[in-house]
Amino acid sequence: MSNAELGRAGGAGLAVRVEGLVKTFGEHRAVDGIDLDVRPGEIFGVLGPNGAGKTTTLRMLATLLRIDAGRAEIFGVDVAANPHVVRQLVGVTGQYASVDENLTARENLWLFSRLQGVAAPRARRVAVELLGQFGLEEAADRPITQFSGGMRRRLDLAASLITRPPLIFLDEPTTGLDPRTRGQMWDTIRGLVADGCTVLLTTQYLDEADQLADRIAVIDHGRKVAEGTPDELKTAVGDSTLQLLLAEPGEVPAAVAVVRRALGSDPVLSPEQGRLNVALDQADLAADVLIALRTAGVSISSVSVAKPSLDEVFLALTGHETGHETGDRPGDETGDDGRTRMEETR
């Protein structure tokens, strides 16, 4: 079978095609029959809480874990049958920087270039080019141990781009990064796609998937619970949420009636006494609700409008909250920087 036939074997021009993917660790089905279709040139987001099976899925596609059942193809090449070919098509950036801590940034890029058969003079050029592109020139000859989290991630991504692979896997690319570095990482990811790459990324932040992804698959307990564009997913929960705390908890039934009249939908009662969450299609509608409450004489002690969190998306999609205890890998829960995380509502 020639390489041309290899790539045509299936896939119908998809960058990634996954059917019924399964991974079992002992009794635990970490990935339990996931299907995914990623089109060339798009950013595809896999969204889910810790332990949902995101990393495990990605590791199977990257030939780092054996596929227990199901089928996965990268540009029509079967992952299980031709791992060596798949490794030439995919760049992998893990959740934990997979660079050598004993080497400097420049030496790391040199190492990975040479390993992939890049000739010495070109390897030197590629290293300089990538260091420049990722703003690491000044740190080029410093030991990695002195690098910040953001610098490591950038070096890690740079190391994945040496051979300019057409498909890039990013496992939680911004977990633990500060907002500024996170924004830069987003720009870089968009730049990859502009270059003609396809990106498959995992994230536990709805806003990240929203900002970056053309399409999102939401996974939970190793299964896909929803798939669609960010807009489609958010419509499931409304564009934003109006959170109300009534001055008198006894007025809740009255408030529910007012909201129903104003928006035609029911608010969600929070376990906390006198607290209501109202899903809004547009943030503007918050004013309508507040005016209606004032007119009806229901007094409010606090009010806020928030973007729907992943938790709310989850609640809407699965009917349960996202509090999982099991991580994708040990030590999965990296630093929290105050963004919406599922643990908050546990």
Next chain:
Amino acid sequence: MSTMIAPARETVRAADRVAAARRRVTMGETVAQTLTMAWRALKKMRRNPEQFFDVALQPILFTAMFAFVFGGAIAGDVQSYLPLMIPGILAQTVLTTCMATGTQLREDMEKGVFDRFKALPIARIAPLAGPMVADLLRYTIAAALTFGMGLVMGYRPGGGVAGVLAAILLAIVTGWSLAWVFTWVGTIARSAQAVQGISMMILFPLTFLSNAFVPVETLPGWLAAFVRINPVSHLVTAARDLANGPVVSAEVAWTLLACLIVIAIFAPLSVRSYKRHI
């Protein structure tokens, strides 16, 4: 860091990449990748010089200790024990050195960078064989120091420079071959400590149940039987013949044969268990 967006350049075309992809790693690529991995291991050694403590101290300490402790009892006096003992210490230090290969591989495999090695289109054997090539430097240091210490203590090898160099070379080759056993242990054990423990259990019988420090004739029959088939005994005898002769005896051939057998068994086993580790 003004821009992180990739500069405009030619577009990545997936179909071309699939067509250009190589189906397997060639022998030449494997060698090149192994040497690149060896370069990495050498860099690592240079930045962690404490890795050389064992190869530097052990030959010096053990040569002095064994000579004074056993010399009188076994050979009558220290001087006449040296020709018997130095090749024994040589075998022992080289073996200890290759034990570290397994421990360090295990520690290395736990780091994130091994994930990238596994995800790269490279020969599976390269990350294992690379550090072993770099370890040749450690064997050379250990072997040279052993003979150096012997010379300081009054050892005058009859084999001359050529004989000693041949003995050192044989010891390095043997150490490199036996290191595959420890590499395999490194890929199957759960932690670096476990590797250390298992390696000790392999190492002690191999070195002490050999003719490294005592003449075989003094041993009970069942033990002598094991000592005679122990590859370390062949190495020690061969090294003695080379350094004290110089005589190239059939023991050299037996040692090399044992090395080949060890590599043929443990190199494939190591690669298999490394692959399964992913």
